[in-house]
Amino acid sequence: MRGIGFYFFLAAVLCVTLGMVWGIHMAISGDHLMAGAHAHLNLVGWVTMGLFGVYYTLTPAAAASSLAKIHLAVALAGVVVMVPGIAIALKHGGEAAAAAGSMLTAASMLIFLYTVFKNGLGNPV
Template structure:
């Protein structure tokens, strides 16, 4: 795994590791007030980013476009803002960060939808081959 797929997956691994540590701390202290933020770190940070990484690994042509790099930046910023934002909202410190993180997370998914749509013609084409006029031909 390399390129953008590696960065999505590696970032997801960092998030799940932090999520596991946070879960252990919550269990050890019995303080589960921030469980919703913890859940978002694991679901958006681990699951979603890992799935993005897997897609880019399976469809490497999709990761070669500048849109994939933008997608990574927006997805990462979304997680970095939504998780502490939810923690702040739960603690009564305001909801602005959670709202901004939520919009970025949604924007990340919409960018991913565009990436998937744009790469639909190359997604099933074996490496070393091209798609021309809907037919698979040797390169």
């Protein structure tokens, strides 16, 4: 079944695949200017999204809520805005997108904090 946990995992796997390709490109070229953006793609995109996917898979009550869908949208928007925003900032193009993406990512984590606090972990006993 393709529930919310699956979609978080799908996003995570896409992020890590892009992150690996980007990392290989940096290694081959010797240009590591974008290391900060690459690191955020791997950490926020792969690790965080993957952990969200694990949580929602283990906690069906949380996954069934409409807030889970909002969480997915905000988390995806955070990565999609923040990572290119960091790349733009590193190229001296301004920090607005990086800041906006960071705020979306922080909002995503606040949604997750509320969700965990409200639903706990796993099936209720």
